[in-house]
Amino acid sequence: MPLQVYNTLSRSKEVFKPLVPNHISFYLCGPTVYNYIHIGNARSTVAFDTIRRYLEYRGYTVNFISNFTDVDDKIIKAAKEEGVSAEDIANKYIAAFYEDTGKLNVKPATKNPRVMENIPDIIEFISDLVDKGFAYESSGDIYFRTEKFEDYGKLSNKSIDELLHGASGRLEDDLSERKESPIDFALWKAVKAADEVSWDSPWGRGRPGWHIECSVMATKYLGNTIDIHAGGQDLEFPHHENEIAQSESHSGHPFAHYWLHNGFVTIGEAEDKMSKSLGNFVLLRDLLAETDPMVVRYLLSSVHYRRPLRYDETALNDAKHQVVRLREVLRKLNYRLSQDNANHLEGDAAIQAALSQAVTDFTQAMDDDFQVGNGLSVVFDLVKQINIYLEQSDVSQTSLLAMKSTLVELLEIFGLDLDAEETTVEDDIQALIDERNQARKDKNFARADEIRNHLKAQGIILDDTPQGTQWKRVDEL
Template sequence: MLQVFNTLTRTKETFKPITPGEVKMYVCGPTVYNYIHIGNARSAIAFDTIRRYFEYRGFKVDYVSNFTDVDDKMIKRAKEDQTTVPAIADRFIKAFMADTEAVNIEPATAHPRASENIPEIIDFINVLIEKGYAYESAGDVYYRTRKFKNYGQLSDQRIDDLEVGASQHTADEETDRKEDPVDFALWKAAKPDEISWPSPWGAGRPGWHIECSVMSTKYLGDSFDIHGGGQDLEFPHHENEIAQSEAKTGQKFANYWLHNGFVTVGDDNEKMSKSLGNFVTVHDIIKQIDPQILRFFMATTQYRRPIQYSQKNLDEAANNLSKLQNAYRNLAYRLKDADAGEDADVQTQLATLTAHFVAAMDDDFNAQNGIAAVYELAKLANVYAGQARVQKATIQALQTTLVTLASVFGVKLDAATPELADADIQTLIDEREAARQNKDFAKADQIRDELKAQGIVLEDTPQGVRFRKD
């Protein structure tokens, strides 16, 4: 029985979708004014892994993730680069898609952009005004936060405590336009030379929070199953989304709220963020390491836990990934001499390990325990592949299961099979074998070194010599 930790109730709950067999899921996407850093990628990878597990369990997943393509950061970047906000958005959306593809994140069912939903945003705000939940002030439109009785439930905060923080962090001129310091902007009046759209309240642009309420309900309906994002979005972003959406529709906005942990850096485990300047972009890191290593590193930690980014932890992930890749290669190598039939005992062990994987991932997507079952499967595969005689059906079952379970974490083990050696490499392998038989070990070692220089690593096994490409 699949259980998820619901931030709204702060308890684990049995997952019951609105429509049996289907999952409707919205995950807040990036503000596209720069390349995404690894902290941003953590959320994208975590929820892609969750999506993949739902699909593994047989659900049809409708997955929506937005692009914030107009806000203060976008406007600032456009001015710095002496270009337009849409040009900045196009540039970094393209980069986002390339970087996420590199770490094997499946494209969302829909990737809506705020700028493409301005009419829907205006209509949404109009309904809130008509219901008395919003008001216009000097071209801005604000939400009456105190009018929503459950405000603060998601982030477990009292509105009176929020008032103090709001008065400290809001500019005086904006406070003067508000009825209450805790009210938040739904629409912002345009400043000179800023990107804007016409509206009933004058030229302006949407506030940050309103866009996700509009796009999630537009694509998934007034109520949907899962809303996800980073822990830093619980307040105010997700809190405000609930207030806006439920005030408009009168229905529960999302049934389950899932929030991923931060990526931390340094000895003091400081949160990685652009504002602190301690970030590493995915765009840069995948030029230095195999993107699969980064994916594996992030996907194999339970999504709610923090991840410490360090070279030591990356190296450990690379080593563990290599073990899975080698297990796959061992199975692929033994297919060529496998006997017909299957090994019932190994098949039973395989079924047990698969059940352990499902039990772990059913427990709020516990990736550490899930990947532990995959490691045990790799050990089973290696032991079986090392036997003198193996059964083809069992080799194939081990191989298929290993690939399938690894794919839940976004890892492509079936891409790990080495290409066939060309004639020159095979000749060198044959010459080395002849040298070894003639006890000319110096020549055999020389050939091994030559092959290694070409990126070919030889492995001497009881079944003969095989190779892989590093």
């Protein structure tokens, strides 16, 4: 089965065909950097990082662009409150974004363009729309003539008449006077105060509207037509709808072939959408301060990107349980690989066949619009098979290495770096384990129990197996 993706534009699954064979242009709407990101923001980042990783696993070269909105009313407000510049605020929270998402093992984008770095391109883009009659100047502002773009509403499935009816009576008097139509939207905003962040333009000092920045940066770094444009469901309208109108009016070409939108993170019994405006958000860095980053990564990457993701203690505990299972099987693999008797057997053909089938099943699951839940089911079926093999007294190093390689490769698609291999065991711990083993042979069970309890107090748990005594730290449980 070929790779299929659900395209918001067509409201259906479509066979994925990139513009250039084996290459994908991918644009993700990034955060507005006026505060630390919350779990809802991180969900979008992680969901599309997982999709990007899978596309790369399938052999595609992905040019991944994700912007930072560093000019915005909220940024200006935060700058005034802290007595610093808007650029200082943006720099602070961009650095925080990299730090927080780095802990989640999010791959760096090919480029993270910023609005402030692209003002000349934005002005040139807007000027072209004005020249073509798709935009007009009014009191220093520039607005897009929404009704002039015949396909407006094709992404969100809204009609011009519906939008006009919904917009009637909602505009402030001054905006109503400045706009030709209530559904026209701003491309450029005239400066309102002398100390406000702004730039010179053919229409006077001002700054870009929100929607124009993504059109400019997507086309500048990826071309007039791109393969994938992604973002949260809340961006479908009006942000992405406006991007289409601007971009296609500017270039005369389709803007993006595939539109992917992730579901919200919900919280509480009412399962409300998590958002800063509702005040029901959890900052990612606060969660990371008290939770294993790989548990958070698992939670955010284990639910299909288009479905809502419920955040609560139950969901976190479930994610923790699964991460423990994965770490444990990797620990056991590493332990058996360290044993001498793992080096003398040839590879097991049945194991190789099982691994090959697991990869096939995993690929089929993920090729169906990135069904991560089904993909993880394949991973945990593989974990069961590995655990059964590890219980054998005689194992093959070739088979063990193949198992580990396959498992680690699949986990990397989910951004899960769980192979905390112990290359050496601390001498004092090993000495106590050896002493305990001798005590057990001598039937000195009191001393054996004393050593076990002593290690437990240090956070070391012993596991007596047919292949010898293994150990792990409590924080791995």
